[in-house]
Amino acid sequence: MKPAGHTAVMASRREPPDSLEFFPTPPWATRALMEHVFSHLGFSDDLQFSACWDPACGEGHMIEVLLEYFGGGGWGGDVFDYGSGYRVEDFLDERTVIGSPADGVRPEFIITNPPFRPAARFTLRAMELAPVVALLLRTQWLEGEDRYNTIFRDRPPTLYAPFVERVPMVKGRWDPKASTATAYAWFVWVRGRAPMAPFLIPPGRRKALTRSDDARRFEQIAPAPLLQAAE
Ligand SMILES: C[S@@+](CC[C@H](N)C(=O)[O-])C[C@H]1O[C@@H](n2cnc3c(N)ncnc32)[C@H](O)[C@@H]1O
Numbered sequence: 001m002k003p004a005g006h007t008a009v010m011a012s013r014r015e016p017p018d019s020l021e022f023f024p025t026p027p028w029a030t031r032a033l034m035e036h037v038f039s040h041l042g043f044s045d046d047l048q049f050s051a052c053w054d055p056a057c058g059e060g061h062m063i064e065v066l067l068e069y070f071g072g073g074g075w076g077g078d079v080f081d082y083g084s085g086y087r088v089e090d091f092l093d094e095r096t097v098i099g100s101p102a103d104g105v106r107p108e109f110i111i112t113n114p115p116f117r118p119a120a121r122f123t124l125r126a127m128e129l130a131p132v133v134a135l136l137l138r139t140q141w142l143e144g145e146d147r148y149n150t151i152f153r154d155r156p157p158t159l160y161a162p163f164v165e166r167v168p169m170v171k172g173r174w175d176p177k178a179s180t181a182t183a184y185a186w187f188v189w190v191r192g193r194a195p196m197a198p199f200l201i202p203p204g205r206r207k208a209l210t211r212s213d214d215a216r217r218f219e220q221i222a223p224a225p226l227l228q229a230a231e
């Protein structure tokens with residue numbers, strides 16, 4: 001099963017409003033989930049038969065990397081139409097259809113980099129819909145009384161996996177040369193599994209997990225002011 005649409009992230013770009021917090025994930029940070037965090041959880045074999053969904057997929061920087069690993073395929077959707085061919089839908093809307101666009105199969109894995117402001121609502125909804133949820137979030141997301149009360153007190157993550165190195169994310173594009181002072185972690189919930197000790201994603205992943213064709217697949221050539229003006 002392939003996702004609904006998409007050939008390259010720069011196909012026919014449209015600029016989203018700032019409020020949607022479009023910060024594409026560097027491909028290597030998604031591979032770190034698959035190759036380090038999921039293997040630490042012992043998932044390697046399950047991935048052969050499972051399907052995944054990125055319900056806030058933007059231009060596909062994360063879902064296209066996930067499809068390198070998930071034998072059961074996967075698909076992406078986003079509330080904004082970036083022009084990349086993914087399903088356009090609001091993950092937080094209860095009327096959104098849950099199954100795959102191809103055959104209605106429900107995902108075993110929901111994996112995304114959710115917008116920061118509604119991330120708690122994303123988390124609770126994702127946990128209702130799939131047995132495994134993996135979210136890439138700032139490490140500071142662990143803090144805060146509201147999140148403690150709504151999420152962490154009763155639903156501690158099965159695995160909290162902070163990156164030892166920084167994961168630079170910039171608005172609207174993947175810039176392989178960017179740097180950042182913000183720290184990120186994968187938060188993973190596995191239904192029915194007790195929390196494990198935190199797992200540190202080892203350094204050197206950016207270099208080791210960046211592939212030679214990532215630039216061709218994921219770097220954006222230029223913004224699209226003409227398209228924006230036309231809308
Ligand atoms: C931080 S970006 C992540 C994009 C992509 N997952 C990646 O990692 O490259 C957050 C995305 O959430 C989308 N988004 C915001 N609110 C949404 C909603 N209610 N339902 C679905 N997508 C939403 C935005 O349009 C944006 O593409």
